[in-house]
Amino acid sequence: MIANYHTHTCRCGHAEGTEREYVERALEAGLQILGFSDHTPQDYFDSTPRNRPIRMMPEELPDYAASVRSLREEYRGRIEILLGVEAEYYPRYFPRLLEMLRENGVEYMILGQHFLGNEVGEPYAGRPTLDRKLLERYAAQTAEAMETGLFTYFAHPDLIHYIGSKKTYEQEMRKLCRKARETNTPLELNLLGVREKRQYPHLAFWQIAAEEGNDVVLGCDAHRPQDAADPGSEAWAATLIERLGLHMLETVPIRRLSKDI
Numbered sequence: 001m002i003a004n005y006h007t008h009t010c011r012c013g014h015a016e017g018t019e020r021e022y023v024e025r026a027l028e029a030g031l032q033i034l035g036f037s038d039h040t041p042q043d044y045f046d047s048t049p050r051n052r053p054i055r056m057m058p059e060e061l062p063d064y065a066a067s068v069r070s071l072r073e074e075y076r077g078r079i080e081i082l083l084g085v086e087a088e089y090y091p092r093y094f095p096r097l098l099e100m101l102r103e104n105g106v107e108y109m110i111l112g113q114h115f116l117g118n119e120v121g122e123p124y125a126g127r128p129t130l131d132r133k134l135l136e137r138y139a140a141q142t143a144e145a146m147e148t149g150l151f152t153y154f155a156h157p158d159l160i161h162y163i164g165s166k167k168t169y170e171q172e173m174r175k176l177c178r179k180a181r182e183t184n185t186p187l188e189l190n191l192l193g194v195r196e197k198r199q200y201p202h203l204a205f206w207q208i209a210a211e212e213g214n215d216v217v218l219g220c221d222a223h224r225p226q227d228a229a230d231p232g233s234e235a236w237a238a239t240l241i242e243r244l245g246l247h248m249l250e251t252v253p254i255r256r257l258s259k260d261i
């Protein structure tokens with residue numbers, strides 16, 4: 001790997017270490033690009049906010065941005081540091097989210113759809129389910145997200161944990177993969193899932209992605225500095241990619257939200 005665009009900070013409430021430690025680890029492992037993409041704050045208007053321990057508070061965003069910007073200056077010429085967020089696509093809050101990210105000079109978003117609808121009252125998408133409706137909603141909602149053209153890539157698209165019929169899974173995930181191709185959205189093979197032996201990367205999903213010719217990118221999804229680069233999981237993923245004949249990208253084009261960093 002020469003680039004990792006998926007890195008968290010302690011502000012989300014479930015990651016550890018300082019930003020500098022993540023940068024040092026990335027440098028040591030020979031990365032050329034390190035993107036910070038902490039869980040984006042959500043500025044709710046009309047419902048109970050569900051922030052920590054899932055994500056930073058809105059008032060922490062300026063400090064997050066300042067910290068990443070300052071490291072970017074300090075390490076200029078040695079490693080390229082990008083300021084991003086991992087964002088959910090919640091239609092009700094999306095316009096306000098974009099406004100808040102742009103106000104703070106956030107450069108890019110990766111899509112991490114952990115909940116459906118607008119989150120409140122909705123289940124975690126990674127919980128095992130036999131409910132076909134949840135799978136269909138996940139595919140439809142993330143398709144809408146990709147259609148905005150604003151997400152640089154789609155993180156752990158195989159987070160949805162549908163354990164019902166294989167045929168239904170294939171049908172819905174094929175729609176998702178086709179939408180990703182149509183919108184030029186690379187799909188992330190998530191190395192946190194590899195490290196923690198989660199339900200993703202899900203083999204059936206990546207078989208479909210290979211058939212559909214999707215672009216694939218590796219993401220460390222680091223919640224600890226030592227995971228800002230992860231050669232062990234990377235080797236495992238590389239084998240899978242080669243075996244399935246997936247098309248891997250070493251770097252991805254950033255879909256910029258703001259220019260003024």
Ligand SMILES: [Zn+2]
Nearest residue numbers: 008012014223
């Ligand atoms: Zn996280």
Ligand SMILES: [Zn+2]
Nearest residue numbers: 006086112221
């Ligand atoms: Zn993440």
